Amino acid sequence: MEKRRELLTSMFKSNGVNTGINNDDKYYKQLKIDLDNRIEQLEKLPAMHDVSLKESLKEKGIDRRDFMKWATAACAMLSLPGSFTPLVAKAAELADRLPIIWLHMAECTGCSESLLRSENPSIDSLIFDHISLEYHETLMTASGWQAEQNLENAMEKYKGRYVLMVEGAIPMNNHGEFLTIGGHGKKGVDRANEAASDAAAIFAIGTCSSFGGVQAASPNPTGAVSMSEATGKTVINVPGCPPSEKNIVGTLLHFLLYGTLPALDAYNRPLWAYKRRVHDLCERRGHFDAGEFVEQFGDDGAKEGYCLYKVGCKGPYTFNNCSKNKFNQGTSWPVQAGFGCMGCSEPDFWDTMGVVGEPLKDRLYQTTFGGLGADATADKIGIGLLTLTAVGIAAHATIAAIKPPKE
Ligand code: SF4
Numbered sequence: 001m002e003k004r005r006e007l008l009t010s011m012f013k014s015n016g017v018n019t020g021i022n023n024d025d026k027y028y029k030q031l032k033i034d035l036d037n038r039i040e041q042l043e044k045l046p047a048m049h050d051v052s053l054k055e056s057l058k059e060k061g062i063d064r065r066d067f068m069k070w071a072t073a074a075c076a077m078l079s080l081p082g083s084f085t086p087l088v089a090k091a092a093e094l095a096d097r098l099p100i101i102w103l104h105m106a107e108c109t110g111c112s113e114s115l116l117r118s119e120n121p122s123i124d125s126l127i128f129d130h131i132s133l134e135y136h137e138t139l140m141t142a143s144g145w146q147a148e149q150n151l152e153n154a155m156e157k158y159k160g161r162y163v164l165m166v167e168g169a170i171p172m173n174n175h176g177e178f179l180t181i182g183g184h185g186k187k188g189v190d191r192a193n194e195a196a197s198d199a200a201a202i203f204a205i206g207t208c209s210s211f212g213g214v215q216a217a218s219p220n221p222t223g224a225v226s227m228s229e230a231t232g233k234t235v236i237n238v239p240g241c242p243p244s245e246k247n248i249v250g251t252l253l254h255f256l257l258y259g260t261l262p263a264l265d266a267y268n269r270p271l272w273a274y275k276r277r278v279h280d281l282c283e284r285r286g287h288f289d290a291g292e293f294v295e296q297f298g299d300d301g302a303k304e305g306y307c308l309y310k311v312g313c314k315g316p317y318t319f320n321n322c323s324k325n326k327f328n329q330g331t332s333w334p335v336q337a338g339f340g341c342m343g344c345s346e347p348d349f350w351d352t353m354g355v356v357g358e359p360l361k362d363r364l365y366q367t368t369f370g371g372l373g374a375d376a377t378a379d380k381i382g383i384g385l386l387t388l389t390a391v392g393i394a395a396h397a398t399i400a401a402i403k404p405p406k407e
């Protein structure tokens with residue numbers, strides 16, 4: 001544990017990123033100065049909305065106290081000390097100073113929908129409304145050639161300054177012709193490359209643009225690949241099917257605050273969101289440790305809220321913060337609702353996470369011990385821990401199998 005802590009601390013120090021592990025006062029003082037300067041620079045940029053975030057929150061009946069509560073939670077989520085809360089609030093208010101171009105590739109629009117479709121808009125979704133979306137095919141009113149013109153204008157006007165957010169995988173087979181967009185029939189891969197060439201930062205939103213997702217599952221007839229593979233650029237991956245609104249808005253907030261890329265894991269996922277396994281903070285973890293498993297859906301164990309590992313939960317192999325932040329404004333998440341994690345934020349999860357409803361234990365046990373294979377987890381630290389966990393999982397599953405049946 002101590003070794004892991006040391007390793008994490010040195011990793012994050014080398015990235016210049018605060019993780020909450022570094023308690024050095026000087027570090028935070030300097031960080032505060034840097035972030036203050038960054039906010040000052042943002043304030044100088046022209047506001048792109050007539051209505052301020054403050055006004056639109058008020059209009060939706062969200063008062064300042066609620067907003068500051070949200071900012072405190074966002075501050076903790078980004079592993080910043082509580083004293084940075086006003087800075088986080090300010091960064092959110094200045095979100096309309098950053099031009100965003102959002103492209104849709106081969107996808108279902110679920111990532112956008114997850115953020116926007118809520119009966120009572122969350123603060124996260126209102127901030128998303130507040131950012132300067134220069135181009136978003138689902139949300140903009142323009143269509144056809146006019147829409148294409150808007151995209152070209154935005155890329156030209158904000159050259160080198162816009163953040164590119166991409167949803168969906170990019171088909172490469174048949175010279176990219178499986179995906180053509182707009183009146184001129186431009187190929188998805190060409191559009192992705194054009195937009196990527198002048199972006200200040202590129203975020204792949206969702207598992208499809210991060211890793212190819214379901215589109216890239218075997219036999220992958222369209223040759224779908226991730227945004228980073230299609231463009232050869234450094235891309236910050238925010239995977240999930242869909243990613244939570246907190247991970248999308250948090251990634252944006254981080255960029256607003258720091259103006260740099262966050263500390264990333266081996267799959268370019270921001271560590272502040274993806275450094276822990278779903279399993280680590282799961283509310284059913286006590287049952288996992290006690291060897292109490294749901295054996296089949298609807299049994300007594302399910303009614304007791306036992307661990308879902310034996311009915312296919314992939315939480316032990318999946319790096320994401322769903323068990324902490326949940327979905328639908330923090331009300332619930334799949335495991336709370338009684339269904340296991342499917343591993344959606346891992347690369348190639350569709351091919352490598354096995355059958356839905358069945359555990360992975362044998363294959364994971366072998367491949368992890370062999371030190372390779374698709375199950376190798378997000379970072380070296382994770383691999384070490386997971387090896388131990390895999391032993392634990394096998395042991396728990398065996399113990400549970402030979403335990404006498406409950407009365
Ligand atoms: S295996 Fe799944 S349900 Fe069980 S503790 Fe881990 S994450 Fe939770």
Ligand code: SF4
Nearest residue numbers: 320322341342343344
């Ligand atoms: S619980 Fe698992 S499958 Fe569900 S969103 Fe989180 S990482 Fe994806």
